[in-house]
Amino acid sequence: MNEWLRQVRLEVGERRQEDGQVQTQTALFDIQINPQGIITKIKATTKESHRQPGKDLAGKLALPAFKEMHNHLDKTYLGRPWKAAVPVKTLQERLSLEAQELVALSSDVTQRATKMIELHLKNGVNHIRSHVNIDSYIGLENLHGVKQALESFSKDLTYEIVAFPQHGLLKEPKTLELLEEALQSGATILGGLDPAGIDQAIEASLDQTLQLAQKYQVAVDFHLHDRGQVGLYTMQQWLRRTKQSNYQGQTTFSHAFALSHLSSGQQAQVIQELAENKIQVTSTIPLNLKSALIPIDALQAQGVKVALGCDGFYDSWSPNFSGDILEKLRNFCEYTGKSSEQALRQSLGLITNQVTPLNSQGQQVWPKVGDEASFVFFQASCSAEVIARVPKVRQMMHQGRWVNRS
Amino acid sequence: MSLLLKNVRLETGYQYDGKTVVATTTQIKDIYIEKQQFQVIDKQIKCEADVVYDASGQLLVPSFKEMHGHVDKTYFSGPWKAVVPTTKGIFSRFEEEQRILPQQLGVLKERGREMILHYIREGHTHIRTHINVDPVVQTKHVEQIRALFDEFKEQITFELVAFPQHGILRNGIAFEAVLEEALQLGVTHIGGVDPASIDGDSQRVMALIISLAKKYDLGIDLHLHEGNTLGAYEMHQLLHWAEKLQFKNEITFSHAFALADLDQNDFQKLLERFLKHRVNIATTVPIGSGPITMPIAAIHQAGVPVAFGHDSLVDHWSPFGSGDMREKINRYNERFGIIDECGLGQSLKYATGGINSLTAAGHYQWPKVGDPANALLVDAMSSAHLVARRCPISTVISKGKIIHQEEIELKGAFR
Numbered sequence: 001m002n003e004w005l006r007q008v009r010l011e012v013g014e015r016r017q018e019d020g021q022v023q024t025q026t027a028l029f030d031i032q033i034n035p036q037g038i039i040t041k042i043k044a045t046t047k048e049s050h051r052q053p054g055k056d057l058a059g060k061l062a063l064p065a066f067k068e069m070h071n072h073l074d075k076t077y078l079g080r081p082w083k084a085a086v087p088v089k090t091l092q093e094r095l096s097l098e099a100q101e102l103v104a105l106s107s108d109v110t111q112r113a114t115k116m117i118e119l120h121l122k123n124g125v126n127h128i129r130s131h132v133n134i135d136s137y138i139g140l141e142n143l144h145g146v147k148q149a150l151e152s153f154s155k156d157l158t159y160e161i162v163a164f165p166q167h168g169l170l171k172e173p174k175t176l177e178l179l180e181e182a183l184q185s186g187a188t189i190l191g192g193l194d195p196a197g198i199d200q201a202i203e204a205s206l207d208q209t210l211q212l213a214q215k216y217q218v219a220v221d222f223h224l225h226d227r228g229q230v231g232l233y234t235m236q237q238w239l240r241r242t243k244q245s246n247y248q249g250q251t252t253f254s255h256a257f258a259l260s261h262l263s264s265g266q267q268a269q270v271i272q273e274l275a276e277n278k279i280q281v282t283s284t285i286p287l288n289l290k291s292a293l294i295p296i297d298a299l300q301a302q303g304v305k306v307a308l309g310c311d312g313f314y315d316s317w318s319p320n321f322s323g324d325i326l327e328k329l330r331n332f333c334e335y336t337g338k339s340s341e342q343a344l345r346q347s348l349g350l351i352t353n354q355v356t357p358l359n360s361q362g363q364q365v366w367p368k369v370g371d372e373a374s375f376v377f378f379q380a381s382c383s384a385e386v387i388a389r390v391p392k393v394r395q396m397m398h399q400g401r402w403v404n405r406s
Numbered sequence: 407m408s409l410l411l412k413n414v415r416l417e418t419g420y421q422y423d424g425k426t427v428v429a430t431t432t433q434i435k436d437i438y439i440e441k442q443q444f445q446v447i448d449k450q451i452k453c454e455a456d457v458v459y460d461a462s463g464q465l466l467v468p469s470f471k472e473m474h475g476h477v478d479k480t481y482f483s484g485p486w487k488a489v490v491p492t493t494k495g496i497f498s499r500f501e502e503e504q505r506i507l508p509q510q511l512g513v514l515k516e517r518g519r520e521m522i523l524h525y526i527r528e529g530h531t532h533i534r535t536h537i538n539v540d541p542v543v544q545t546k547h548v549e550q551i552r553a554l555f556d557e558f559k560e561q562i563t564f565e566l567v568a569f570p571q572h573g574i575l576r577n578g579i580a581f582e583a584v585l586e587e588a589l590q591l592g593v594t595h596i597g598g599v600d601p602a603s604i605d606g607d608s609q610r611v612m613a614l615i616i617s618l619a620k621k622y623d624l625g626i627d628l629h630l631h632e633g634n635t636l637g638a639y640e641m642h643q644l645l646h647w648a649e650k651l652q653f654k655n656e657i658t659f660s661h662a663f664a665l666a667d668l669d670q671n672d673f674q675k676l677l678e679r680f681l682k683h684r685v686n687i688a689t690t691v692p693i694g695s696g697p698i699t700m701p702i703a704a705i706h707q708a709g710v711p712v713a714f715g716h717d718s719l720v721d722h723w724s725p726f727g728s729g730d731m732r733e734k735i736n737r738y739n740e741r742f743g744i745i746d747e748c749g750l751g752q753s754l755k756y757a758t759g760g761i762n763s764l765t766a767a768g769h770y771q772w773p774k775v776g777d778p779a780n781a782l783l784v785d786a787m788s789s790a791h792l793v794a795r796r797c798p799i800s801t802v803i804s805k806g807k808i809i810h811q812e813e814i815e816l817k818g819a820f821r
Contacts (some may be wrong), residue, residue: 019505022514081819082791084747086426287693287740319794320740321751322733334726335693341488344725385486388725 003400004033004054007045008375009061011382013340022341024358024382028059033373037400041368050349063383064352064366065126065374065396066325070254070282070309071116072164073130073149077314078115079108082281084319090195091225095167098316102137109145110317116323122322124376126398127353128156129309130165131221133189133379134182136172147186148337156403162221168198169205183216192222196230202237202366215249221252221282231258235270242277245308249278254309256281259299260292267295276302285332293335296350308332308350325351344384356406357383373400409439409779410455415465416447417788420748430764430788434551442806447775454794457808464783464800467792468758468772471532472525472730474688474715475659477554478537478547479507482722483520485539489725496604502622502722506668510727512548518554521719521729522562527812528729531562531780531804532759536569536627539588541577546550548588561809562656567627569597573604574611582614589618595625595656600632601640608643616647617696620701625656627688630664634697637664638672642736645679660688660715665700676739677708686711691738701740711737714738714756717813731757737776739793779806787819797821 013025032041050056075098077083078144088094105112112350120128128150143161149185150159163182165175169192175181183190191211195205213220215257222238224231235258242248259270259281274281281299285308296306308328313321321327340347348356359365367373380386396403413434413789418769420431437444437452439637464717481487483683510517525533534556538547548568555564575580589596598621604812628644632638641659648657665687668676687710692698706712714734719727735753748766755762763772773781786797797820802810 014636016576019502021487079820082787082795082821083429084750085745087430087746087749099417109792130808208481247816287737288743289699289741290743293695314795317745318740319745319790322736322796323516330726331693335695337694339489339725344488379484388488389486389720404613 003033006049006056008057010358012364033400037373038252039371039373049335060377061380063374064355066124067127067353068125068325068352069129069307071130072312073113074132074314075315076112076116079298099137101158107140107141113146113149119323124394124396125343128161131162132386133166133177134163135167136174161187162189170199189219194226198225219250223254224256225259236384239273250282253284255327259294270359271302280305285328341384344387374398408455410458411437412460414461417763436469439806444777450573461783465786466781467762469531469780469782470529470757471759472530473713477518477521477535478551480517481511507543515554523546526810531784534565536567538571539568539656542574544584545588554594566593567595567597575605580675589622595627599629612643612647616651616653627658629660629663634667657685663698669698680710686713690717720727735793747790754789780804
């Protein structure tokens with residue numbers, strides 16, 4: 001049976017005022033959704049609307065549901081008693097600390113992942129890409145646990161699971177086998193980690209990754225923390241392999257810290273190649289003074305698709321952060337000085353798989369009949385307000401179905 | 407007025423694994439409050455009180471202080487408005503203020519009140535607000551905001567800064583009279599902003615600020631956004647005039663971006679001079695690509711107190727402020743990579759006027775009998791837990807009484 005949402009506020013255009021202020025214009029609509037969760041009609045709200053059958057949103061603003069594109073559901077302490085983290089000096093030290101507690105944490109991985117998923121749902125996220133450790137300490141145990149947790153929410157969100165060699169691809173011979181097994185057991189993407197910093201073998205690590213990805217025809221998501229020229233070289237080597245094997249459009253570089261602090265020539269060159277090979281970039285908008293923000297605006301201007309993620313939180317790596325992807329977006333805007341209506345509004349695409357209600361010219365492009373009925377609803381006047389003010393109260397609909405797990 | 411808090415969690419020490427702090431130990435106590443002070447702290451107190459509240463194991467922490475706000479020119483609680491891009495930097499903002507501040511006079515008190523109530527809900531029991539004194543609004547903002555805070559004087563403490571946002575000298579001699587008039591309307595501080603780039607004569611501005619502060623026995627809170635060597639020059643200038651005119655009252659440098667971008671020598675020299683004049687610093691923990699976030703812990707450890715402020719919550723300057731001090735401290739910890747129980751717990755002091763429950767060595771420090779009873783009850787196991795996971799505040803206690811309370815679900819360690 002078709003369902004109606006009544007009095008939904010949608011952005012329809014913009015108006016420039018005398019003082020130069022751009023104001024987003026909105027209007028109220030009734031939206032019809034079919035049993036498959038697809039929008040079948042959008043018509044202007046009338047005086048009779050609230051008396052007609054359906055759910056009355058009473059003027060709440062609808063935005064596209066949010067996408068959390070970099071997470072570690074297996075690592076969180078959520079669901080266990082509060083615990084801070086232990087400071088370390090190097091990534092290697094962090095990894096050895098993690099190795100010590102991986103097995104102890106695995107017993108309740110499903111429950112912990114569930115808590116994290118619930119937090120994301122409450123915040124308006126209807127898609128999670130989660131990395132899951134695949135290593136000789138934990139084997140596939142975290143994968144099974146995270147998969148079980150995600151499957152139990154399959155009506156509330158979509159997801160991708162990255163088989164992530166957190167402790168290196170080449171350091172333990174068993175890891176390759178385990179990754180292969182993971183790709184046969186529910187992991188949908190192959191992960192990678194600092195071929196220089198961790199594997200100390202850039203070319204071999206990239207070759208193995210490519211081979212495995214091609215064998216299972218899966219996308220690749222590299223965590224690249226390696227800074228400076230060695231990180232850049234790693235990207236260039238992967239770009240070369242991508243071209244040689246025609247593996248365009250299959251790669252995400254997460255973090256990609258090497259993209260900051262490049263000379264303008266090097267930056268322009270690598271961004272052009274990222275765009276040509278349809279490589280995506282994911283940032284967690286790190287605020288740490290040691291991690292300069294990567295040039296997200298320049299990447300997007302050249303057509304590189306950029307997405308945001310919360311990364312792991314409340315785990316052995318970091319106890320901080322709220323877990324709200326919308327706050328990440330606000331931090332990005334604050335960091336880069338985007339405080340005008342248009343700049344705020346257009347940034348929304350970073351957490352909605354590029355969907356914004358208005359295009360850069362201020363014309364309405366979303367939602368349309370035929371689109372998936374996945375929304376976050378806010379008591380707010382427009383998307384710019386939502387991004388700057390980060391309202392806490394939200395309701396989410398995923399593919400035509402109300403999600404209410406909080 | 408007396409208040410008895412039952413079953414309050416107090417931090418009593420750190421638990422170590424070798425040299426690393428791995429947890430905070432706590433004890434459940436009763437606390438009796440009267441005459442705005444903690445009077446008795448004991449295992450079980452049996453006595454009468456005007457108000458008795460069972461905290462059910464919630465943690466007691468010092469309440470927050472907002473040390474850099476602008477209550478007088480806010481969009482808060484009004485309709486959403488984004489920021490209009492500027493063409494002439496800060497001077498565009500002055501032109502904008504000349505237009506919009508008179509328009510907002512009618513809602514100034516109402517919005518300011520909503521903002522103060524928001525601060526209280528977020529656990530603040532002290533607010534230092536800057537208040538525009540400029541050629542257009544003249545003393546109107548000071549008069550109205552002074553009256554507004556008087557409404558709250560039984561609930562919170564406050565400091566009012568007469569803030570010449572549009573500069574001083576560039577507005578002509580008549581404006582100096584307006585500023586002087588504002589200083590006699592019950593403010594506690596005189597403000598100022600970037601005297602070099604705005605007035606083009608920092609010598610004269612600094613001398614004037616010091617002499618006015620001295621004349622009216624006020625503190626000084628100077629906003630300095632100027633970068634590295636220029637900012638350092640300005641701070642030295644002010645302290646030079648403070649010495650010359652033997653100024654002894656409080657000096658705060660707000661923002662002080664220069665401190666984030668000085669060579670070690672210049673930085674040390676400035677810190678030493680700060681110590682001599684008992685200067686303190688207010689920062690919003692700014693984020694951005696430039697060197698704008700000062701080494702907060704190093705400055706504080708050198709003996710120069712640093713305090714956090716929110717600045718605009720939402721106005722024509724910026725739309726991003728939440729007024730949530732837990733989020734502000736969280737940002738500080740993220741910015742400086744602080745992740746451990748001790749470091750997290752110790753970071754609370756930037757929001758509480760320097761008070762932590764425990765010293766860095768893990769010794770009990772607060773609350774003690776006789777301390778002012780300004781505190782929060784939060785659903786957290788430790789200060790570290792509170793700031794990392796931004797645990798909710800159920801009860802705001804100020805001047806010895808509960809001034810705000812809300813229902814929260816208690817989850818304790820599992821939050």
